[in-house]
Amino acid sequence: MKTAVCNGSYGDPVVKLDFGSGVSHTGPPLATGITTMFYAPDCPDDRYYSIVSSQTSCHDTWHTVLHDHTGNSGGYMMLVNASYEPSVFFTETKELNLCENTTYEFSAYVLNLMKLSSSDASTKQPDLLFTIKKPDGTILTQYDTNTIQPTADPQWNKYSVPFSTGAGVTQIVLEISNSGPGGNGNDLLLDDIEFRACGPNIKVGFTNVDNTEPQNVCKGQVQNYKLIADLNNGYSNPKVQWQSSTDGSGSWTNIPGATDLSYAFQFAADKPVGTYQYRMAAAEGDNINSPTCRVYSDVRTITVNAYLAKPSITAPAVCEGDALTLTANAPGAIRYEWTGPGVTANNKAQNPLVIDNATVAANGDYQVTVFSAGDCPTLSDKVTVTVNLKPVIPVLTPAPICKGDLIILNETTPNAKSYSWSPVTGLSDPTAANPTVMPTETTTYIVTVTSNGDCTATQTVTVTVMPAPEASISPQKKIFEGQSVVLDAEAKYADTYLWSPADGLDDPTKLNPVASPTDDVTYTLKASSGIG
Incomplete structure (x- = not known):
C-alpha cells in the first residue's frame, strides 16, 4: 500500500510525539504504555530503544545521523533496535474526542539506519505497520510501509495513512508496530509521530x-x-x-x-x-x-x-582631501537615509557615510533618518560639518650661498598654527617660521605647516651651498728686460679673476695673462665665484 498524504490543510495535532529536546545526548524513557520495547540510555540491543539527539558511534553499519528530521541538533528522536518478534513501537490509547465523518492523518518520519554499503540479502530492513482501531480492538484501517530500503546516505521519509472516522466513531487507538523480524538489521529512527485532522485546502x-x-x-x-x-x-x-x-x-x-x-x-x-x-x-x-x-x-x-531612539551622529574633524566619515549610532536600525551637501545616490544608504576626497563643497548640515524593522523612521538632529582647508605653503627658492654663510628661510603661510622643519641640523629653531640656517653642503629642508583643524601640508626648500674658490700660481718667474712671460695660474669654483697691479699685463682679468714688466714686480691673483 503506497503512503498517502493530506493534500489540503491540517488541523493542530491531536497527538504529537516529537520526543522533546535537550542539551545532553540522551533523553529520558517514554512514559509507560507508549511502547512495548525496553529502554536503554544509548546504543540499544534487540528489543531495546533509546531517546537520542544523534547517532554516531553505535555500529559502523549504521548511518551517522547528527540531528532529528527537522534539523534541530538538540532535538531527540527514538532509536529502535527491533526485536525478533513483532512489537509495538508506539501506541496512543487515551480518549481522543474525535468528530464523526472527519478525515484525519496518522503519520511519522522514519529513517532506516542500515547503510546501503552494509546491506546484503541477509540484512533485515524495517517494515512498519500503522494501525488505527477502536478501543475494543476492532481494526478500522491499517497501512504497511513494506520494506524500507537502505540508502547510501541517511534519509528521512514521511509515512502516513489518511483515515475517516465515519458515523459513530469518536474514540480510536493509534499504533505503530514492527512487521519485520529483528536480528541483522531492522534498525531505525522514528520522529514526529502525529495524528491530526485533514481537510480542504x-x-x-x-x-x-x-x-x-x-x-x-x-x-x-x-x-x-x-x-x-x-x-x-x-x-x-x-x-x-x-x-x-x-x-x-x-x-x-x-x-x-x-x-x-x-x-x-x-x-x-x-x-x-x-x-x-x-x-x-x-x-x-x-x-x-x-x-x-x-x-x-x-x-x-x-x-x-517601535520607533528607534533618536540617533546621534559622530562627525570627526576632517581636512580637505581626506575622507569625511559620519557615523550614526542607532542600535537596531535596518536602513539609513542621509541628507546633506556631500550625499549622493551612491552613499546615501551607507553607515558610516563616507565622502572620499572631501572638499569645502561638503560643508554644511547633515541628518540621517534611521529605520527600524517595519521601516519606521526616526530623524536625527542636524550636525554641522566643516572641511578645513589645508595650508598653502609658498614655494621658496633661496639664492645660493657660500659655504659658511647664513641664510634665513622666511616661510609665511597664511593661517599657520605651527611649523616643523627637518632635518634639524644647521637650523637655529626647527619650529620657527623663519629659522636661520648655515648648512655645510647643499641641503633640502622639509617644512610641515599645521593650520586650522590640525590640517597639515608639506613643502621643500633647497639651500644650495657653493664652495669657496681655490687658486694657485707659480711663485716666481725670471725674465730679461724687454721679455714677456705668461703668469701660470690654476683656479677652481671661480668665475672671475683680477690680477694686481695691472701694470705690464695684457689683460688683468684673465686667468693666465701675459706679463711684460719693466722692473721687478709682485703680482697677486684674486679669484671670485659668481655669487661673490
Whole structure:
C-alpha cells in the first residue's frame, strides 16, 4: 500500500510525539504504555530503544545521523533496535474526542539506519505497520510501509495513512508496530509521530489570497487590514472561524463574530508593539467548535514596530582631501537615509557615510533618518560639518650661498598654527617660521605647516651651498728686460679673476695673462665665484 498524504490543510495535532529536546545526548524513557520495547540510555540491543539527539558511534553499519528530521541538533528522536518478534513501537490509547465523518492523518518520519554499503540479502530492513482501531480492538484501517530500503546516505521519509472516522466513531487507538523480524538489521529512527485532522485546502492573504507577505505597521500609526480566505470544496456544510494569537507560543483565541471568509479590522494608534498572528479555522458544520476536528490556514502575521531612539551622529574633524566619515549610532536600525551637501545616490544608504576626497563643497548640515524593522523612521538632529582647508605653503627658492654663510628661510603661510622643519641640523629653531640656517653642503629642508583643524601640508626648500674658490700660481718667474712671460695660474669654483697691479699685463682679468714688466714686480691673483 503506497503512503498517502493530506493534500489540503491540517488541523493542530491531536497527538504529537516529537520526543522533546535537550542539551545532553540522551533523553529520558517514554512514559509507560507508549511502547512495548525496553529502554536503554544509548546504543540499544534487540528489543531495546533509546531517546537520542544523534547517532554516531553505535555500529559502523549504521548511518551517522547528527540531528532529528527537522534539523534541530538538540532535538531527540527514538532509536529502535527491533526485536525478533513483532512489537509495538508506539501506541496512543487515551480518549481522543474525535468528530464523526472527519478525515484525519496518522503519520511519522522514519529513517532506516542500515547503510546501503552494509546491506546484503541477509540484512533485515524495517517494515512498519500503522494501525488505527477502536478501543475494543476492532481494526478500522491499517497501512504497511513494506520494506524500507537502505540508502547510501541517511534519509528521512514521511509515512502516513489518511483515515475517516465515519458515523459513530469518536474514540480510536493509534499504533505503530514492527512487521519485520529483528536480528541483522531492522534498525531505525522514528520522529514526529502525529495524528491530526485533514481537510480542504485553505488559502489566506491580505486583501487577496496571494498576498501572503508579513505586514508591518509603526507604533502609533492607524492601519486598516482585510484578510481574505479561499476554502476549497470538501465540506457539505462548511463553517469558519478566524483566530488570533499574540503570545508566540501557539495559543489561539477565537475572534468574536469573525465567521466569514473575510475579516476586516483596524490597528489603532494605541496598539502595543508586538507580533500579531491570524489564521482561519474551517470544519464541517458544528465541528467548528471542536479543536480536534477543524483544520487551519497558514498563519499570517502583522508586526507593530517601535520607533528607534533618536540617533546621534559622530562627525570627526576632517581636512580637505581626506575622507569625511559620519557615523550614526542607532542600535537596531535596518536602513539609513542621509541628507546633506556631500550625499549622493551612491552613499546615501551607507553607515558610516563616507565622502572620499572631501572638499569645502561638503560643508554644511547633515541628518540621517534611521529605520527600524517595519521601516519606521526616526530623524536625527542636524550636525554641522566643516572641511578645513589645508595650508598653502609658498614655494621658496633661496639664492645660493657660500659655504659658511647664513641664510634665513622666511616661510609665511597664511593661517599657520605651527611649523616643523627637518632635518634639524644647521637650523637655529626647527619650529620657527623663519629659522636661520648655515648648512655645510647643499641641503633640502622639509617644512610641515599645521593650520586650522590640525590640517597639515608639506613643502621643500633647497639651500644650495657653493664652495669657496681655490687658486694657485707659480711663485716666481725670471725674465730679461724687454721679455714677456705668461703668469701660470690654476683656479677652481671661480668665475672671475683680477690680477694686481695691472701694470705690464695684457689683460688683468684673465686667468693666465701675459706679463711684460719693466722692473721687478709682485703680482697677486684674486679669484671670485659668481655669487661673490
